[in-house]
Amino acid sequence: MKQLFVSGHRGCAGCCDAMAAKFTLMGAGEDCIVVSPTGCLEVMTTPFPETSWNVPWIHSLFENAAAVASGIEAALIAMGKKGNTRVVAIGGDGATMDIGLQAISGAFERGHDFTYVCVDNEAYMNTGVQRSSGTPFDASTTTSPVGKVSFGNQRPKKNMPAIIAAHGSPYVATTSLGYAKDMISKVKKATETPGPTYIHCHAPCTTGWGFDTSKTVEIAQMAVKTGLWPLFEMENGEVTKVRKIGKAAPVEDYLKMQSRFKHLFSKEGGAEEIAKIQAIADKNIEYYGL
């Protein structure tokens, strides 16, 4: 199989973005145009005059990937060049859930034929691990640090898939770097579904989360096994498929693998906080029937 995303980039060992880009292109195939907003992926893959992309690729700004994708799709249609070419945006959680949300909302509402892949590593990693609206409850980041009177980020993750589904998207799915085949097949399905489709990929960041570079996949799998990251598909607003997890692992098994949660195991009151996170997982398990 032709490598559409090649090695030699400047990503960290065990980099989630590199894996996500590779899996996305394995699902989308060669006949696609990729848009990347500003972020680690853009910086590490295109230091001029080098590139890791064997598909046409464009980076414009931080907050406009979905708008750029809209323009590409409109131009291909206008010029009679659309054919089977897929337009795929690949953005981080900050670019997707925070600064780029308005452009994404516009593009999905307008119904452009494109796929948006959010690579969610749960903080602004490119600028040094600052909190985003994807940062989970009680995670310590550089702008939501643990302190004498704080357990870190005090808000739950924004429910981005639900927001996209509310736009009437025909296909919304969550996936995880722990399950490459799941991601590749969901991206394939998303890109083959006409209209604006969305993939939300849970993506552990070795640097930002604080774990050994060999553990990216293992940690991603553990998030799924605890119920903290449910894998599901939604078609036209309805959940149509869920990955069952059987007997759920306790959230401690996931939290203790990462230094961003280590205060939960050393600080007074940590057990109560872990119980709150377990409640988030339990709610997911119940809601999605995991």
Place this chain on the structure above:
Amino acid sequence: MTPKGDLKMDKMVVVEGSYAVAHAVKVCRPNVISAYPITPQTHIVEDLAKFIADGEIQNCECINVESEFSALSALVGSSAVGARSYSATTSQGLELMHEVLFNVAGMRLPIVMTVANRAVSAPINIWNDHQDAISQRDTGWIQLYGENIQEVSDMTAQAFKIAEDKDILMPAMVCMDGFILSHVYEPLVMLEQDLTDEFLPSYEPLNILDPKKPLSFGAFADPNYYTEFRYMQQKAMTNALKKIEDAADEFYDLFGRYYGGLIDEYQTEDADIILMAMGSIIGTIKDTIDKLRQKGVKVGLLKVRAFRPFPAEAIRKAVKDAKIVVVLDKNISLGLNEGALFTETKSCLYNTSNHVPVVGYMIGHGGRDIRMSTIENIISEAQEVMKSGIKVESQFTDLREELL
């Protein structure tokens, strides 16, 4: 000297300025139009939407985006695919585009955008001045200013031709005074389809996003490379100086209409006093000059069509025999107390042997009416400066002292 184009009366129609521009855009055969409504730009995009609804623009997609930021961002994508791409905006919308403006220029995407010039908030004000576009002067966009709707209409085709030239590949703003030109009904010759097809061939991009030939656009450039990208943008702007003149000449040859190249001159041959300005104020100044010429006042006008690239050489040449240069600006650099055209005109005369006095007037902010009597006062003050030297270098005009 300016070749005179005779407008063919039998081809003239009376339409609104916005309609004339929308028609011109249609005739230029765009592939993607992306815009967000904002007064006083709205009529342009409404008219374009109607053309599309009536099937009058072939091979064109119109995107009703959710903001000006996305309006221009969508065109980054469309232009990178090789589509002729157009937008229109003004004021707050243009300011919201600020970040994207730099990006478009840096990626060398020849997007054309009409700016229906309007004041910026606060206080909020929907009427005309040039603060919006002037505030974007360093973003790498060619900026052309039209005097009337005939010129703005024709300038649209010129702008595409200039922007898409392989030696340029820079985006261009066609600036028209909001309301004063966008909403005025005037007789004009609508841009002709057959001649425009001859004047403006289809856009042939050098590089596009194409799965058959994958390229990376918008890579990041570290300190080893960034400087050369900036240099090449400046070089393209320098190339545009000649291209703007050439486009005006070629347009004249085909269409028989001419409004100047980088600049235009009116009654400057023997003028002691030369006024400089941009946009619709030009007509008022010409009328004032006609009146004062009858009284023997040797006054002329240097109309600036291209503000970016800045036509320094053309200005130096035009004012070489003047005894005073008076620059009228519909904008201000707060903290400098000068309008941009004034500052830059002074700057382009410094380090030359021409020590002509240059004075500046900031005028027409937020749509305040500019009367011939105001221009006459300015000219009589200039006559005083010729006798006794500069006392006030740059000042506001028509201040209502009773409100202060």
